[in-house]
Amino acid sequence: MSYRMTATLTVVNAVAGLLSYGFLGNAAVVSTTTQTYGMSLAAFLVSGVAFGLIVNNGLAMFYQHGNQSQIEEVLVTPVNFREFLVLSSFFEIFTALAGSILLFGLSIVLFGLTYSYHIPLLVLVISLGILSSIGLGFIGLGFRLVYKQTYVISWVFYSLSGMIGNMLVPVQILPGLLQVASFAMPQYYFFTGIRLALGASVGSPVELLAIFAIYAMILLIIGLVALEYGLRSVRRSGTYKWT
Amino acid sequence: MISVRHDFSGRTVNEPKIILNHISKAFARKAETGLLRARRACRAVLKDVTLEVESGECVCVIGKNGSGKTTLMRILSTLVQPDNGQARICGFDVVKQGREVRRRIGVMLNAGDTGFQPRTSGLTNLEWYAALYSIPQKEAHRRIQRWLQDLQLADRGSDQIQSYSSGMRRRLALARALLSDPEILLLDEPTLGVDPWTMEQIHKQLRSYVMLGKTILCTTNSLTETRALARRVFRLENGVLSESAINEELSC
Numbered sequence: 375m376s377y378r379m380t381a382t383l384t385v386v387n388a389v390a391g392l393l394s395y396g397f398l399g400n401a402a403v404v405s406t407t408t409q410t411y412g413m414s415l416a417a418f419l420v421s422g423v424a425f426g427l428i429v430n431n432g433l434a435m436f437y438q439h440g441n442q443s444q445i446e447e448v449l450v451t452p453v454n455f456r457e458f459l460v461l462s463s464f465f466e467i468f469t470a471l472a473g474s475i476l477l478f479g480l481s482i483v484l485f486g487l488t489y490s491y492h493i494p495l496l497v498l499v500i501s502l503g504i505l506s507s508i509g510l511g512f513i514g515l516g517f518r519l520v521y522k523q524t525y526v527i528s529w530v531f532y533s534l535s536g537m538i539g540n541m542l543v544p545v546q547i548l549p550g551l552l553q554v555a556s557f558a559m560p561q562y563y564f565f566t567g568i569r570l571a572l573g574a575s576v577g578s579p580v581e582l583l584a585i586f587a588i589y590a591m592i593l594l595i596i597g598l599v600a601l602e603y604g605l606r607s608v609r610r611s612g613t614y615k616w617t
Numbered sequence: 618m619i620s621v622r623h624d625f626s627g628r629t630v631n632e633p634k635i636i637l638n639h640i641s642k643a644f645a646r647k648a649e650t651g652l653l654r655a656r657r658a659c660r661a662v663l664k665d666v667t668l669e670v671e672s673g674e675c676v677c678v679i680g681k682n683g684s685g686k687t688t689l690m691r692i693l694s695t696l697v698q699p700d701n702g703q704a705r706i707c708g709f710d711v712v713k714q715g716r717e718v719r720r721r722i723g724v725m726l727n728a729g730d731t732g733f734q735p736r737t738s739g740l741t742n743l744e745w746y747a748a749l750y751s752i753p754q755k756e757a758h759r760r761i762q763r764w765l766q767d768l769q770l771a772d773r774g775s776d777q778i779q780s781y782s783s784g785m786r787r788r789l790a791l792a793r794a795l796l797s798d799p800e801i802l803l804l805d806e807p808t809l810g811v812d813p814w815t816m817e818q819i820h821k822q823l824r825s826y827v828m829l830g831k832t833i834l835c836t837t838n839s840l841t842e843t844r845a846l847a848r849r850v851f852r853l854e855n856g857v858l859s860e861s862a863i864n865e866e867l868s869c
Contacts, residue, residue, distance in 0.1 A: 446732065450695065451749040452720040609696065611645065612644055
């Protein structure tokens with residue numbers, strides 16, 4: 375598929391998702407989100423869809439730049455591979471950020487949604503979201519180098535994040551066990567932080583931010599270790615490619 | 618006997634540019650897959666390989682497909698770690714001082730036509746790799762133009778890579794290996810799929826590179842290539858390296 379076609383389909387999918395959840399949210403009358411976050415269900419859903427672009431691609435963040443047709447040629451240059459991955463992904467990070475802001479703006483225009491804006495908190499949460507995405511990206515690539523596929527790890531993160539990541543389904547309406555499981559997802563902290571930054575009834579974000587910051591740092595450290603392990607593993611096995 | 622001493626940074630100087638000292642490598646492979654289990658086996662690819670290449674020398678390693686040539690090059694390129702033995706380039710250990718080694722080598726891998734972005738031009742691809750070597754933009758542009766010219770790609774430099782023939786991609790991969798003006802050039806079957814006229818052109822460029830005092834280690838399965846390039850030739854067969862009989866012919 376060409377880059378233009380891929381970009382077009384990505385935009386269409388994102389807008390379609392935004393519209394679906396917006397309509398769905400508008401149809402809801404009573405909402406847990408109003409009590410917990412001070413925003414309507416529609417506002418909850420579209421903010422989840424819009425800002426999901428920042429964290430939901432975390433695992434696959436570096437696949438394009440650590441891909442199998444290029445990785446060996448990059449690894450024989452003196453460049454630091456981790457720096458190379460992060461610097462090469464700046465454009466994608468910027469695109470995800472710009473896409474999120476555009477979708478968020480579009481949702482306000484289309485549905486007349488109202489939010490409160492706690493900009494410093496929003497910036498902090500987004501920054502931590504990007505940091506945890508980088509950590510997840512290193513983990514994803516390390517996993518891929520060793521196991522040559524990422525189906526299992528992707529499934530764990532992406533299949534579950536919509537449900538227990540507080541992205542689309544408010545954690546408060548989930549059964550107790552799933553609520554506990556959601557605390558293990560980095561997405562939970564990210565999306566909860568976003569709702570605290572945009573909702574009318576802001577509780578104290580300090581505890582959430584502290585946990586999210588520690589979580590993001592842990593993800594980054596695990597990611598660095600996983601990538602190093604992955605690279606050592608392929609240096610032993612000689613199999614950089616995964617076809 | 619080669620005298621060995623260390624400079625202030627601990628780097629060994631006055632030693633051959635490339636040293637392989639009793640290198641062995643075996644790869645695990647999935648020999649048979651049963652219903653419930655996979656039986657793993659090991660395949661020795663390099664067995665106790667020892668080789669030294671002096672500064673300003675071009676050495677060829679000749680061998681059949683699957684003889685271990687590519688593994689040898691991948692060890693020297695820091696892509697693969699040997700199981701036993703030590704490999705050094707310009708006095709640096711390829712395992713422990715990989716980054717220092719990579720600063721001094723230009724590599725053309727066996728599948729060297731990959732690693733290019735197919736929808737961007739040859740020129741842009743080379744600029745991208747030049748940035749990885751931290752070559753200043755102006756200098757990078759000068760070198761790229763030079764190598765595109767010398768490797769007869771100047772008129773196609775602005776075309777997308779996907780329109781290149783396999784021979785053109787090999788030449789572009791060679792240009793990429795030469796971009797950083799490396800002390801050591803590691804070439805894994807550099808003229809694979811290249812027509813005889815272009816092959817002669819590439820050999821001419823490589824001979825001039827050696828004349829500048831640079832060192833080349835090249836693997837090939839072509840006797841023509843070894844005769845055109847090498848001062849010394851080694852034969853790799855089933856992972857065992859030995860001096861080739863061609864050496865007597867070359868010394869005449």
